[in-house]
Amino acid sequence: MTDFRNRYGAWALITGASSGIGTEFARQLAAEKLDLVLIARRRDRLKSLATELKLEHGIQVKVVPLDLAKPNFINTLRKQTAKLNIGLVVNNAGFGVAGDFTENPLARELEMLDVNCRAPLIIAHEYGRQMAAHRRGGLIMVSSIVAFQGVPFMSHYAATKAYDLLLGEGLWYEMKKHGVDVITLCPGATTTEFSHVADTAPAPGAMAVAPVVRAALDGIGRTPVVVAGLKNKSMVFSTRLTPRRVAATIAGRIMKRLGRSV
Numbered sequence: 001m002t003d004f005r006n007r008y009g010a011w012a013l014i015t016g017a018s019s020g021i022g023t024e025f026a027r028q029l030a031a032e033k034l035d036l037v038l039i040a041r042r043r044d045r046l047k048s049l050a051t052e053l054k055l056e057h058g059i060q061v062k063v064v065p066l067d068l069a070k071p072n073f074i075n076t077l078r079k080q081t082a083k084l085n086i087g088l089v090v091n092n093a094g095f096g097v098a099g100d101f102t103e104n105p106l107a108r109e110l111e112m113l114d115v116n117c118r119a120p121l122i123i124a125h126e127y128g129r130q131m132a133a134h135r136r137g138g139l140i141m142v143s144s145i146v147a148f149q150g151v152p153f154m155s156h157y158a159a160t161k162a163y164d165l166l167l168g169e170g171l172w173y174e175m176k177k178h179g180v181d182v183i184t185l186c187p188g189a190t191t192t193e194f195s196h197v198a199d200t201a202p203a204p205g206a207m208a209v210a211p212v213v214r215a216a217l218d219g220i221g222r223t224p225v226v227v228a229g230l231k232n233k234s235m236v237f238s239t240r241l242t243p244r245r246v247a248a249t250i251a252g253r254i255m256k257r258l259g260r261s262v
């Protein structure tokens with residue numbers, strides 16, 4: 001186990017903690033004895049997770065029910081965390097929109113842009129400045145293996161994840177001078193509520209959440225980007241060797257098979 005509390009400080013902030021990968025980040029960071037700020041819209045889920053983690057690990061947990069698509073969400077978050085020294089941020093909340101791009105409502109695409117890109121940008125800026133002032137900290141961006149290529153029938157989702165990847169990768173180098181570690185986690189298909197929300201069939205061979213989260217926590221401070229799992233690593237590697245039109249065509253065929261609505 002690593003000494004996250006010594007490296008980054010007492011408090012970690014996790015977005016999208018009510019489900020899936022975010023809940024697992026909360027569990028693994030609680031086991032590292034970090035105090036937690038848990039963010040998502042579903043208050044009940046956050047509260048029961050907080051109760052569980054406080055009992056099991058004797059840590060402090062603050063629940064902040066928040067819609068990250070709202071324009072002024074950062075004002076609430078700033079107030080709620082004003083007295084806390086946030087040393088580690090996990091920018092994890094996100095969702096996918098699948099289907100024919102021109103048939104999907106633009107409002108849903110814009111909501112995804114807000115949650116997947118605008119919110120992590122604002123959060124990275126807000127807490128990145130505080131970490132830089134303290135000369136230590138950690139930032140985990142959750143992207144995806146779809147960030148490495150165009151993905152027809154999830155075109156805009158893949159674009160949002162490419163944004164997360166490039167923002168995180170750039171900050172990995174840039175924030176070093178402030179003593180801040182940045183890593184971007186690229187999961188492949190993982191067993192969460194993601195496919196239910198995106199209205200696609202669950203991808204075959206999905207990974208469990210525990211090793212996906214472990215890959216990020218083991219990699220932070222060591223590497224800028226981590227792709228979770230051997231199969232996903234080889235998929236990403238092969239994408240780099242494949243002409244872009246071929247990679248996008250293969251992705252489109254896979255999405256046609258997976259999609260209920262595509």
Ligand SMILES: NC(=O)c1ccc[n+]([C@@H]2O[C@H](COP(=O)([O-])OP(=O)(O)OC[C@H]3O[C@@H](n4cnc5c(N)ncnc54)[C@H](OP(=O)(O)O)[C@@H]3O)[C@@H](O)[C@H]2O)c1
Pocket residue numbers: 015016017018019020021022039040041042043066067068069092093094095096115142143144145186187188189190191192193194195197
């Ligand atoms: N599962 C996969 O196959 C996979 C693969 C690659 C990357 N990822 C990425 O992993 C991250 C976590 O997804 P997951 O797989 O764990 O999916 P999930 O189980 O559906 O969890 C998504 C989380 O995001 C939160 N969220 C969504 N919209 C929000 C909003 N407007 N405001 C605040 N919180 C919001 C949800 O909380 P509420 O609904 O309670 O607000 C939930 O906690 C996402 O960024 C996703 O892109 C997932």
